[in-house]
Amino acid sequence: MKPDPKSQERHAWRMAKKQEIMRERIANADKDQGVLLVLTGPGKGKSSSGFGMVARALGHGMKVGVVQFIKGAFSTGEEAFFRDLPNVDYHVMGEGYTWDTQDRERDVAAANAAWDIAAKMLKDDRYDLVLLDELNIALRYEYLDLDRVLDDLQNRPAMQHAVVTGRYAPKELIELADTVTEMKVVKHAFKDQGVRAQKGIEL
Amino acid sequence: MKPDPKSQERHAWRMAKKQEIMRERIANADKDQGVLLVLTGPGKGKSSSGFGMVARALGHGMKVGVVQFIKGAFSTGEEAFFRDLPNVDYHVMGEGYTWDTQDRERDVAAANAAWDIAAKMLKDDRYDLVLLDELNIALRYEYLDLDRVLDDLQNRPAMQHAVVTGRYAPKELIELADTVTEMKVVKHAFKDQGVRAQKGIEL
Numbered sequence: 272m273k274p275d276p277k278s279q280e281r282h283a284w285r286m287a288k289k290q291e292i293m294r295e296r297i298a299n300a301d302k303d304q305g306v307l308l309v310l311t312g313p314g315k316g317k318s319s320s321g322f323g324m325v326a327r328a329l330g331h332g333m334k335v336g337v338v339q340f341i342k343g344a345f346s347t348g349e350e351a352f353f354r355d356l357p358n359v360d361y362h363v364m365g366e367g368y369t370w371d372t373q374d375r376e377r378d379v380a381a382a383n384a385a386w387d388i389a390a391k392m393l394k395d396d397r398y399d400l401v402l403l404d405e406l407n408i409a410l411r412y413e414y415l416d417l418d419r420v421l422d423d424l425q426n427r428p429a430m431q432h433a434v435v436t437g438r439y440a441p442k443e444l445i446e447l448a449d450t451v452t453e454m455k456v457v458k459h460a461f462k463d464q465g466v467r468a469q470k471g472i473e474l
Numbered sequence: 475m476k477p478d479p480k481s482q483e484r485h486a487w488r489m490a491k492k493q494e495i496m497r498e499r500i501a502n503a504d505k506d507q508g509v510l511l512v513l514t515g516p517g518k519g520k521s522s523s524g525f526g527m528v529a530r531a532l533g534h535g536m537k538v539g540v541v542q543f544i545k546g547a548f549s550t551g552e553e554a555f556f557r558d559l560p561n562v563d564y565h566v567m568g569e570g571y572t573w574d575t576q577d578r579e580r581d582v583a584a585a586n587a588a589w590d591i592a593a594k595m596l597k598d599d600r601y602d603l604v605l606l607d608e609l610n611i612a613l614r615y616e617y618l619d620l621d622r623v624l625d626d627l628q629n630r631p632a633m634q635h636a637v638v639t640g641r642y643a644p645k646e647l648i649e650l651a652d653t654v655t656e657m658k659v660v661k662h663a664f665k666d667q668g669v670r671a672q673k674g675i676e677l
Contacts, residue, residue: 303673310519314655315511319526320519323552326529327522330555331673349526352533451661452517457654470506470534 281418282443285425289447305431306449307424311407311440314454321402321436322349328432329358333399336392338385339363340409340437348470360398362388382414389423396428407437410444421447484621485646488628492650508634510627510651514610514643517657524605524639525552531635532561536602539595541588542566543612543640551673563601565591585617592626599631610640613647624650 308324310317325335337353341364354361365381386409392401409415421443424433435444445451511527513520528538540556544567557564568584589612595604612618624646627636638647648654 316523316655320523322529323522323525326555327551330551348530348533352529452519453658453660455656457656459653
C-alpha cells in the first residue's frame, strides 16, 4: 500500500480547503487559533525547539501530547524530564527503527501504531498542543501514508497547535503548514570537530 | 566606553587560544566537554530550542542557569514553567529595554547588570548548562562590551555548556562557537498571514 502523495485531486482539494481556512483567518486575524508549525532542515535545534514549545505551553497551563517517532531506542533527556508531568501525555514509538536488522515491515508497523496514537490526539480538543517529534523521518522513509498524516493534521481542532520536527519535511507538509523554519548548519562541533554527542545538548 | 570588537590583537589571541582548545579536543574526541552553541537567524525557534535544551539537561539531572536578555517586559510561558524548578537559577533582565522611552543609559545599565549575573554563572562549575537567551540582541545594540562577553564565554569551566540565542549573532561569537545553527524563515503565520502571536507557540 504505497502512499500516493502526488495525487493531483487530493492535493487540489487540500489546497482549496487551506485557501478557505486562510480567508477565514484573515477575516479573524484578531482571534486565537491553532498553528501548524514545521521545524526542518539539517541544523541542530529542531527537536529541542519543539520541546521548548512544550515547556512554554505547560507554563501557560495548557495540555500537551507528545509522540516521538524516534531514530533509535535510546532514552533522551527530554523524555526523562517531560514524561511524568501531569499535563503531558508522552508516547515513544515502539523500539525505534531497525537500522541494523532492516526489517521494513516491523518499522512500518511501529510507525503506524505511533501514528494511531498521534491521530487520536489530533482529534481530541483537550490537547492544546501536539508535538510530533521526528515525524518527518517516518514520512521520508514512507513508513506512513502521507495523505493520512496530512488529513489528520488539517482536520484537527481549530484551536489546537501542532508542531512537526525532523529533516526532510515533505513539500506537501510545508504547503499545509502555517509557519516553517529551516535550520541551517553554520558549524557543528559534533560532526565537524570530532566532539562526542553531549548530554543536555545532543542527547 | 565603546567596545572595539575588531581589535586585531584581541582577535588573534582569542583565535590562537581556540586553536589550542580545538587541538586538545581532537586529541580527546572521546571525552565529554562543554559546547558553546549559538542559535541565530530570523526564523522561529531559537529561544524555544534553548529552552528545550534546558529541559533535556534537567532530564539528565544537570544544573542549569538561565539569563534572559529579553526584548520586552512581558512574562513568558517558559519563565512560568522553569523559574521555580529546583535545578534552575533563572534571571530576567530588569524591566526590558526602553523601546518607548529610548533611554539608552538605562538599557546599557540593565544589560550589564544581567551580564554580571551571567558572568558569575560562567565562572561556576556547578552549572552544567547556561542559557543566555536573546543575548545577541544586547550585543547588536552594543549594550554590552563584546570582548568582555567573549572572554567570559571562552574562560568558562571546560565541562560547562553555554547556549546563546537571538538574531544577528556577531561574527566574532560565531567564530568562537562550537556549533552554530541559523534559523531560516520558510514561512511565518504570525507575520505573513495576519495571525496573532499564539500562546505556547510565540509567547
